Amino acid sequence: MAAMIDTFNGMVEALETLESERKATAASISHELRTPLTVLQVRLHALCDGVIEVNSAELQVLLAQTAHLARLVDDLHTLSMADAGQLSLNRQRLDLADLVGEVVEHIHPQLQMQDMTLNLDLPVELGDGAADINADADRMRQIVNNLIGNVLRHARDGRWLGVSVTTESNARGEAQVVLRISDAGPGLPAELRSHPFQRFAQAPGKRRKEGSGLGLSIVKALTTSQGGTVEADTSERGGTRFTLRFPPIR
Numbered sequence: 001m002a003a004m005i006d007t008f009n010g011m012v013e014a015l016e017t018l019e020s021e022r023k024a025t026a027a028s029i030s031h032e033l034r035t036p037l038t039v040l041q042v043r044l045h046a047l048c049d050g051v052i053e054v055n056s057a058e059l060q061v062l063l064a065q066t067a068h069l070a071r072l073v074d075d076l077h078t079l080s081m082a083d084a085g086q087l088s089l090n091r092q093r094l095d096l097a098d099l100v101g102e103v104v105e106h107i108h109p110q111l112q113m114q115d116m117t118l119n120l121d122l123p124v125e126l127g128d129g130a131a132d133i134n135a136d137a138d139r140m141r142q143i144v145n146n147l148i149g150n151v152l153r154h155a156r157d158g159r160w161l162g163v164s165v166t167t168e169s170n171a172r173g174e175a176q177v178v179l180r181i182s183d184a185g186p187g188l189p190a191e192l193r194s195h196p197f198q199r200f201a202q203a204p205g206k207r208r209k210e211g212s213g214l215g216l217s218i219v220k221a222l223t224t225s226q227g228g229t230v231e232a233d234t235s236e237r238g239g240t241r242f243t244l245r246f247p248p249i250r
Contacts, residue, residue: 033069033072036065036066036072037069040065043061072214075215075218078222079217079218079221082225087225089225089226090136090138091135091136091226092134092136092137093132093134093249094132094134094135095131095132096131096165096177096179096246097165100122100144101122103141103144104118104163107145111152114159115159116152116156116161117160117161118161118163119161119162120164121162121166123165123166129249129250130177130248131177131248132248132249133177133247133248133249134226135228139222139226140222140226142218142222143219143222143223146218147181147242148163149215154185154186155183155184155186158184158237159184161181161183162180162183163180163181164179165177165179165180166180170245174247176247176248177248178245179244179245179246180241180242180243180244181241182235182236182237182240182242183235184235184238185239185240187238187239187240188232192216196216196232197216197219197220197230197232199214216232219242223244223246226246227247228244228245230242230243230245
């Protein structure tokens with residue numbers, strides 16, 4: 001009877017937490033949608049009334065707001081599909097080290113523009129199968145791009161990016177392919193430290209300069225849907241380090 005009561009109380013607490021998170025997410029979505037929609041509405045009214053002149057600069061502002069809305073809707077769709085277990089995945093044998101090297105190569109010009117030092121550590125023998133996992137290549141690119149993009153937006157003052165792919169064993173002696181992305185920035189903000197992957201962790205009403213606020217949530221959803229785990233802690237340079245672990249293919 002005592003065990004049943006404990007289980008029932010745990011279920012009630014979980015349901016209360018879920019309801020609280022649902023309400024907070026709904027409020028955050030409303031806030032995130034309201035800002036670009038308000039900008040679009042005000043500026044379009046001004047254009048129609050002749051208060052603002054129709055020119056290329058003004059159209060670029062409107063286009064940027066619609067792009068923000070489209071990105072937010074796409075991110076919400078990805079998360080809703082992941083929650084429902086309906087996320088489209090084309091999983092196949094994938095060399096994670098090779099894919100990470102490819103993504104970093106494509107993003108290298110942005111690192112140079114921001115004068116960031118890159119420390120890339122991949123297996124010496126690329127293509128030997130040691131870093132092979134069962135995953136969707138496009139979704140893995142999205143994960144890596146999200147994490148590196150997070151560094152470029154929020155930790156660029158640290159001027160350093162560390163990316164590594166290694167093979168390790170967990171506490172049970174099971175082999176794992178481990179991806180780490182680290183920076184030397186200020187670290188996670190206070191509102192994110194206890195729950196870095198929560199959706200819209202930034203408090204509603206606080207202005208977000210870039211992104212949809214869902215990037216890290218998407219990283220976790222895509223990682224777990226492919227059999228992996230992800231955690232955040234402090235990097236060796238005092239910034240943030242994200243560690244993703246996947247079971248290898250042998």
